[in-house]
Amino acid sequence: MKSRDGWSALGDATSPMASLPPAGAGLGPDEPLTKLSDPLKVWSASVLIDDKPVEVYKVVHEGKQSTCYIEAVEGKEFKVEIKKGTFTATDYAAYLQLDGTEAGAFSIERSNTRPAAFTGKRVSATSIRPYSFAKIALTDDADIATKDEAVIKNLGTISIEIYRTSILGISAGNREYKDNAKQHVVDERSKKAKMSHSTSYGEAKYQPESGARDRIAWIDPWKSPCHTLAFRYRSRTLLELEDIVKPIVHATPPPNLLEPASSPAAGPSSRKRKTDVITISDDEDDDAVERGKQNKGGVKTEKKPKVRDEPLRMAVKKENGQTVIDLLD
Structure with a gap:
């Protein structure tokens, strides 16, 4: 798997990995759904916290986009796995977007059906900064708040944009790295201020880059992907308020109205x-x-x-x- 600018492994993604089961396999009435797939089930993706896929809710397919909701857990790092489930007629490129900002990419050969994982934003040839969920950062200073329309529009969304491509060969060019990963600051007067969380990045971790870069030709124009898998993350409280998940009910025995409270010393x-x-x-x-x-x-x-x-x-x-x-x- 390789990036749009030719990198076979960006370091923010790893491959190969243990194979995921086919979409829908083994799902019983009591088993949670943990993967988001396109309607034809060519592509599937999961968000993992503590190396376990989180449950997805309210899956909707509309046009070239499939969406669902997941629970954001403040302070937790996460990964994003993606898998192409069958051989295809073209090669592909997959781009990870966190809150409207590019956070990683793969180039995927048409014969490749192995899963891979986005694990963090690559900041050097030997290190990444892992993705994480954080409490939303608000400000009343308009000069500090983000003005990026893509961020404002997509805050609260983890998405994978999938493009059809054709791999032409290996590129020998050098790659530049930027350690510009940061949490976005939101104007507290914005509609997005009601969000409870946003994505952020942890401290740099050692993870050497591997693979080579590819030269590719684009079939789908940039920002016109053939399909997008989007995870809309919210706190548990917001998911309950929006009727996306049922509230967790803790059973409490009713008080016994017929017996008064007694002290241990009472005979x-x-x-x-x-x-x-x-x-x-x-x-x-x-x-x-x-x-x-x-x-x-x-x-x-x-x-x-x-x-x-x-x-x-x-x-x-x-x-x-x-x-x-x-x-x-």
Whole structure:
């Protein structure tokens, strides 16, 4: 696999790798979908966190683009795997775009069906900066905020653009590297400010470049790919708010309304009498007691769920300047 400018391996991608199963293989009713494919299933791609493909949601095919949603996990590095599942009539070039910015590329021979992985942005012949998810960076300074329309439009998207090409041979030219990978800063007044995350890059890691460069002829014009696989990443909270995934429900046993809280020191005899102590200010004492007598022992309280059909019995008395209401069994 080789890049558009001829590099067989950009270092931000690795090949060969363990083969992925055919699209849809082994998917049972309870198994999550972890790959995004084109309608004809020629191409498939996955996003991996901790070397495990993440689940994809709400797959949509429209024209020359297939889209889905994935969960972004703040602070986690990720990789992107791509695979051509069959021999094809032409060669191809695959371009990885993170938030509208080019982050890696492969050139793929027509007979090549091995998967490969984009692992990071190449910044030298021997190192890459891995891709990661980060909390979105916002600013109220318009001079600092990104003005790149491609970034503003595609923030929150990991996409692979696939182009038809013809490999002409090997190129011997030298390649220049730029360590310009950075997280984009977004104007907090922008519509994109509601996003929770964006992509970023980790510290440089050692990963030597391998392979040779190719000379290629383009069949599809630049920025007019034959197909695009796009992963729209969001936080779990946003995915739930947008009804893309179901909220995670944690089962909590209901409180037992019939048993009062008891202290560890309480003995068996403490269960024989239920006592509620209600403190009433001095100027309300007489009225409260009188109301208790008129209501045959009842006091006016907030409405609570009815837990018994028995009439409530109680005794009202004075203790240490306070009114004590004893609830009797």
